[in-house]
Amino acid sequence: MSPSLASSTHATRMKPTNLKASLLQYDANWVWSKRHRSHEVILSESYRKVYFHPNWSKGTAGVRGTHAINSCRHYWEIHVSHRVFGTSMMFGVGTANVRLNANMFVNMLGEDENGWGLSHKGLVWHGGFTYKFSEPFIENEATVIGIYFDGLNGTLTYYKDGRCLGVAFHDLNKIGEPLYPIVISTSAKTEMVLTETRRDFPSLKDRCRGEILKHIKQKSNLENLGLKNHEVVNYLLDEFYEPQP
Incomplete structure (x- = not known):
């Protein structure tokens, strides 16, 4: 079993973290990626609204965020429409290797070592392993999912309609690859809207980078800064992302 999932099994028995998202003072400025999504995903409202399977569903579709979130603390909220049903609707994080489309109905976020996700059935997934984390979401009832990623301590905490569900995963600070917010659905005509994205900056250095x-609109623009120190350039590239096409 994956160490991060095994340790989180113990954590869910602990008292839930009392997080105040308002303590994260800065807008994270990320949205859903036009490049990295299933062909069964339509984006609108400045790339904040996701519409899954616009006609009918014959598989699983996903989309990831534009920004990697490893280096600090992030909190985001997703308003999910009343169409809560089906095999799997998932919320969490993953590497660039998470697949975002499948011609079958699967729990795609967490099916392997690249993803960490919570499904609407109250199950958390990672490395192909799963366990019950919360009560299943009520079907055909709108809900708000909050996700708190602590990149310093390596934890992922979930909220539902303002109530903390607890810490689902640990050791995410040990992941050597960029991690991105990801949502996934097997259900036709599902809507999810990203309504809040907050972050902190652990240091003045990180805030200056932001x-x-x-x-900086393109990687080539970094050359115009005249930076001679390759470590500084690489540090900037760690959080750089290409603008939406």
Whole structure:
């Protein structure tokens, strides 16, 4: 069994973390990626609204966020429409190797070592292993899912309609690859809207990087900064993302 899933099994018996998302003072500025999504996903409302399987569903579709989130603390909220049903609707994080489309109905986020996800059936998944984490979501009832990723301590905490469900995963700070927010659904005409994205900056250095990257539109633009130190360039590239096409 995966160490991160095994340790989280113990953590769910502990008292839930009392997080106030308002303590994360800065807007994270990420949205859903137009490049990295299933062909069964339609994006709108400035890439914040996801519409899954617009006609009918014959498999599983997903989309990931534009930004990697490893280096600090992030909190985001997803408003899910009343169409809560089907094999699997999932919320969590994963590497760039998480598949975002399958011609079958599967729990795609967490089916292997690349993803960590919670399904609407109250099950958490990672490495192909699963266990009960919460009560199943009520079908055909809208809900709000909050996700708190602590990149410093390596934990992933879930909230539902303002109530903390607890810590689902540990050791995510040991993952050597970029991690991205991901949502997945097997259900036709499901809507999920990203309504809040907050983050902190662990240091002044990180905050300066964030300000610099607001003005960098392409990787080639870094050359115009005249930076001679390759470590600094690589540090900036760690959080750089290409703008939406």
